[in-house]
Amino acid sequence: MSERRAKRRLMNEINVVPYIDVMLVLLVIFMITAPLISPGQIELPQIGKSLAPPVAPLEVVIRADGSLSLHDRTKPGGEQKVSRTELVEAIKQKQAQNTEQPVVIAGDKSVRYEEVINVMDILQQQQVKKVGLLARPNEPK
Structure with a gap:
């Protein structure tokens, strides 16, 4: 019996025929079931809202001497000097016409930061709604 064990050799080949059979069965299953699967409903985005052009922002300019002016980019020559109460009324009137009307604050670089914060606080x-700060990008050196 010990002679029989000694004659056993290691098998270094893999029989791939069963694996091919399994793959063919899987292929047939997928080919049969694929047409039976119904595709889901796709919700496409609406384009009505995206066609509206963006609204030009109202620009509140704070000068170095602390005076305020309101620049409306939709009107030619739309910059006018205003007081703080006139500023709020003009912006509220514009936002009553269009609720999506943004407002940006452009302060002179010599204006104290406190002045910009005061205007933001008043607004x-x-x-x-929609108040932001306007800044000039750095020029490449």
């Missing part, structure tokens, strides 16, 4: 207290 926030009056529930003015």
Whole structure:
């Protein structure tokens, strides 16, 4: 019996025929079931809203001397000097016409940061929506 064990050799080949059979069965299953699967409903985006052009922002300019002016980019020569109360009224009137009307604050670089914060605070207290800061990009050196 010990002679029989010694004659066993290692098998270094893999029989791939069963694997091919399994792959063919899987292929047939997928070919049969693929047409039976119904595609889901696709919700396409609406284009009606995206065709509306963006609204040009109202620009609140704070000069170095602390004076305010309102620049409306939709009107030619639309920059006018305003007081703080006139500023709020003009912006509220514009936002009553268009609720998506953005407002940007452009402060002179020599203006104290406190002045810019005061204008932002006034606009926030009056529930003015979409307020941002306007900055000039750095020039490449």
